[in-house]
Amino acid sequence: MARETKSTCPYCGVGCGVVIESDGDQITGVRGDPDHPANFGRLCSKGSTLHLTASAPITHQARLLHPMRRAHRGERPTRVSWDEAMGVAVETFVRTIREHGPDAVGFYLSGQLLTEDYYVFNKLAKGLIGTNNVDTNSRLCMSSAVAGYKMTLGADAPPNCYEDIDHAQCIFIAGSNTAWAHPVLFRRIEDAKAANPSLKIICCDPRRTETAGIADLYLPIQPGTDVMLLHGMLHVMLWEGWVNYAYIAAHTTGFDELKNTVRECTPDLVAQTCGIRKEDLFKATAMFATSATTLSLYCQGLNQSSSGAAKNAALINLHLATAQIGKPGAGPFSLTGQPNAMGGREVGGMANLLSAHRDLADPAHRAEVAALWGVPTVPDKPGKTAVEMFQAAADGQIKALWIACTNPAQSMPDQATVRRALERAEFVVVQEAFATTATCEFADLLLPATTWGEKTGTVTNSERRVSRVRPAIAKPGGTRHDWAIAAEFGHRLEKKLRPGLATLFPYSLADEELGAQAVWNEHRESTRGRDLDITGMSYALLDDTPLQWPMRAGESQGKARLYEDGVFPTDDGKARFANVAYRPLAEVRESRYPFSLNTGRLRDQWHGMSRTGTIGRLFGHVAEPSVQMHPQDLLRLRLADGDLVQVTSKRGSIVVPVQASGEVALSQAFIAMHWGPEFLGGCSSTGQRLAGVNALTTSAYCPSSKQPELKHAAVKIIKAELPWSLLGAAWLPDDDALRARAELQQVMRMLPFASCVPFGRDRAGVLFRAAAHEAPDDELIARIEQLLGLASPDTMRYADRRKGQRRAMRLVRHGNDAHLDAFLLAGDTSAQAWIKTLLQDELPAQSYGRMLLVPGATAPVAVAPRGKQVCTCFNVTDAEIANQLAAVAGSDDTRLAAVQSALKCGTSCGSCMPELKRMVRAVAPQDSSFAK
Known part of the structure; x- marks a missing residue:
């Protein structure tokens, strides 16, 4: 029987309300709860696809449904009863x-x-x-946010509410790609900016993210220099007389000690250390200090640092110095990363x-x-x-x-x-x-949870x-x-x-x-x-x-804002200025490791992708692992877009394709935090397994919060000399696709580079890449072909063992034409773009026949990629948006409305709105080119 159940989204800390639609033991749909004050019905691309990640048969393939035990390490686990599992554990x-x-x-x-x-x-x-x-x-x-709040305000209690976004006259976003990490909250920022054009937004981040697109001022500071920037801002506030001495005297302690510290943080030193212009330091400080209400939003850029607590405290110092706390639209607001941190x-x-x-x-x-x-x-x-x-x-x-x-x-x-x-x-x-997470491989006992x-x-x-x-549904199998x-x-x-x-x-x-x-x-x-x-x-x-909270016994509602009376949960009731010192990164760049590696979120993925990684449509926006670098760094290293590179830190090394990106500054690099060994793998020359992006990151941590510096590692990046390459892709039944991905993970460990990701909106697709110094044995390639459904008698084949080349294609009949259902290119993958397009866009392929098997065959004119997906909800690409924009003149708002009317992009979850607005600004009428 169909029913609806109100619940909460399990992704980020925005805490959006959802309405789950179910029928019997099957979740069939999800929509935002219009009555929930966190989101008022809005959901992001991840939340709006929750029903797809919870639907059978994917659930029953990916789920752990019964207790499992390994008698010996390295063996496959076997099913046991709950009684036996608990007995062994106890x-x-x-x-x-x-x-x-x-x-x-x-x-x-x-x-x-x-x-x-x-x-x-x-x-x-x-x-x-x-x-x-x-x-x-x-x-x-979040532990650095905890330490920062306790160090200054006396308790781990974010003083703000989401409604403060609507009242702010200045929003300072520090170390947070809110547009991707907290999309629903970012929509509220966009609404506030539209309702109040005088609202000033400052974005401080080493990487020019989508969030920076909304900013009136972008501060591209060098990694790890946040404390110097924030002390420099307080230095300027003191110089210009922008601090609130009355508030400081009445409600705080420790200001004189902090003044002595920030006196040394002159604009010249700040500009040199942080890599920004002095003019921008003054401009940011003026916006922050002189606005009637200033709200700070911050996340992992401040938290995941060996100076995490100091960064948090230094920002809170600015709010205390200017009395920007305890009133609507003002305060230091830490954005929680997880749903229940x-x-x-x-x-x-x-x-x-x-x-x-x-x-x-x-x-x-x-x-x-x-x-x-x-x-x-x-x-x-x-x-x-x-x-x-x-x-x-x-x-x-x-x-x-x-x-x-x-x-x-x-x-x-x-x-x-x-x-x-x-x-x-x-x-x-x-x-x-x-059951699909990397940690499950190490378990002696696996216990199935709801x-x-x-x-x-x-x-x-x-x-x-x-x-x-x-x-919304009963517990499946033996879960608890x-x-x-x-x-x-x-x-x-x-x-x-x-x-x-x-x-x-x-x-x-x-x-x-x-x-x-x-x-x-x-x-x-x-x-x-x-x-x-x-x-x-x-x-x-x-x-x-x-x-x-707080909502004490006898009260009818909780407290929206804290510290409105200027009283703090400390022994004397006063907030404490934190006299923290600027310290450099735990691991600075040097000649052997000249690049700063940053990690962060993708728009449509969540953490290790144990949930989001089960459906192909969430890979439409960012399809495969890559390391992003500035185009000039690629030129300097003689690298081309798509080349495989070896990224190495003092702890480990991975191989990954390189991608040119204007978002990333010179001598910096970015890899999304989600790419673990389930999706990106390989082995070293000694046979050691490569374990995704966190093979590179450092465990050095903040002494106060014990939070590690995941946001920075010094790395070297060189071209990976792996001349033999392989690309395979296939449409498979849901069960077979998940089984193939699981078995291809084992194959990934036998090659110097490999990645395996799903694709497809309404069908289950698997995309597998690999590279090596030389062609592996035929048995391994045959195994890959079998997993991709290329072992059937109707598979077309070509092989040249001397050149290490092998190709396989399978066509299936659809009406009056045939479509490519699976392919493998090994040794020569130069035709991958158009052949992959044939398969993924499900274009007629019968006329190409055995041309598909010819190494180096040039792309037919009729086969052109649709472009990079921008809108996940309606599968709209950048090329389609650019073509539409080229035909529409008028203001940015007029052109945006025209694109949305024609293509529907941005009219559902809205996660693509920052990118869509950026395209509106970048693509001129009658000019279909789009500078990415």
Whole structure:
């Protein structure tokens, strides 16, 4: 029976409300919830395709549906019962704890878990086992923001709400490609700019992203120089008399010490260090300090740094100095990267935190938590944070690892160390919804968890708004909710570790809604009297509408903005200026590693792509892995667009195609964070597996936040001398496509370079690339052909073993013509553009016949690529947009409206609007050329 269920999107921290459409056990559609105050019905390209990533049969191929166990490393896991799985886990953890102590185990969790999941794991580790070795991938995302807020304002509490965008007169966007990382929020910025043309927007980022396109002023600072820039802005504010001394005196401390530090940050020094013009420094400072209301939006560019806490604090210093805080349209607003990183912070689900923003170092706070949980004490020794945890496992100190809802074999920096940790750990539990993640390969025990559309609980978004997550369909197979898995493990474990005592996990496992609510009520009680007090909330109230904290008992609504009265959660009620020093990058460029590598998000992909990577349409905008470099750097290195290059840091090396990009500055490079070993692989000359982009990144971290510097690594880039190449592509049935991709991942490990990605909107396609020093044996190529459906009798073939060339094509009849259904080019791939176009655009191919098999055959005039996809919703390309724009004169708004009317691009999710507007500005009437 068809039904609709309100829930929350599982992607970024905007926390958009969604309406899930389902029929029986099948999710059939999704749309934005018009009543949800985070998005008012809008969704981005990722959110609007959620139903496709949750639909069968893809779900049942990619999903982990039953507990699986490996008797020995390297073997295929076999299915076991939940009873056996739990028994093995309990027996191993008990033995490890008794032989080596509680700190010999570690839990690595995820900002995609629900608050209820987080809470039970935190209680399990700190309350029952007695270790603070519980950390999350939020350490890679938001821990510097946490440290910055606590260092200055006294608590980890973003003071703003999304409505502040509507009231701001100046928006300072620092280290955030909001247009791609938080598209729905960026739409709100676009709306604010349209409603108030006098709104000034500053974008500060080493890379000229789509976000910079909306800026009145773009500051292309050198990587890692944010603190120098922000101190320089405060220097100018002091010089020009733009600070608010009355506010400083009444509501802050520590300003005199900070003044002494920023006195040295002169405009000349700032311009030289940051690589910007002095005029732009003055202009940015004036906009920030003299606007009636200034709002800062910032994300990983400030967070993922060895100076992450300092960067966050230096920006908050500017708001305190100018009194740009505690009023509509003003304040330092950290944009959360994951859907429930905030919820994890609220329950204390990290190695240095306790429930409800309590500090682990405070004996009184530890006593409060122990009393709430009914245990004698909680451990006082700080636990291992993410990087430290895997280093400890690699060194043999942590013997057992429990990993839930995250993929460290893709997402953690310094993959060589991470993989050594996963291999050396004596017992690895991976609690996952998806069987396809790289980390699953290292698991001794795989536990199947529910995912979006099946889970029940709560999440908290960037503006402190708590929303309900509700199940639209029943749990598939033998999956269980994450909190329930942890609770049952806890039940069994406490019988061994504290027999005869009352359970620490009194939550119903039979009635999952009741059990989740009991967990949440316990968490709610832990916040009583704290800065994030939510004792006025309940599941019943949240079912009616999402609510912001704090919302104390007796209050009818939460607080939209914090610190309006100028009182802060510090001992004296005053905010503290942070006297932080500028420090260079952990790893500076030098002669052997002359390029700065930056990582970041793609518009249509999410993290390790365990969900978004299952459907081809989300690869339309960016189809394959690449490293982007400035065109002049390509010329200098004698590289051409598409050449394979070897990108090497002090930790590892990968091979990837190079792409010219005007977004990237000289001596810099960019690789999207999503390209892990599931999609980009290969092996070195010594046979070592290449592990995606994070084979390159450094685990050096901020001393305050312990967040690693994922945003910068010094690398060298040289042409990869791999003259033999291969390209294969095929349309396959859904089941076969997923199976082919899984098996091609194994093939990828046998070649110096390989990538494998899906494509297609309404059909499942697989695209496989490879390169080597010389042609591999025929058996390997035959294996690739078989996986691409080219082993049938109707396959056309050509082979020249002497030249290392091999070609295979298969045509299928469609009406009166035949279409290319699969192909493989090996040895000579020069015809790839037009042959790939024939297949992917499903053009008639019968007339080309055996010409498809001729090496070096030139492209027929009739076969031209459609261009690069801009609009995912309606599959509109840049060439189509440019042609339409060339025929329309008038203002930018008139031409934009004409394009949208003709092609519909930008009229659905709107994620393509920044790129579409850029094209409107770039393509003149009667000029169909488009400078990318």
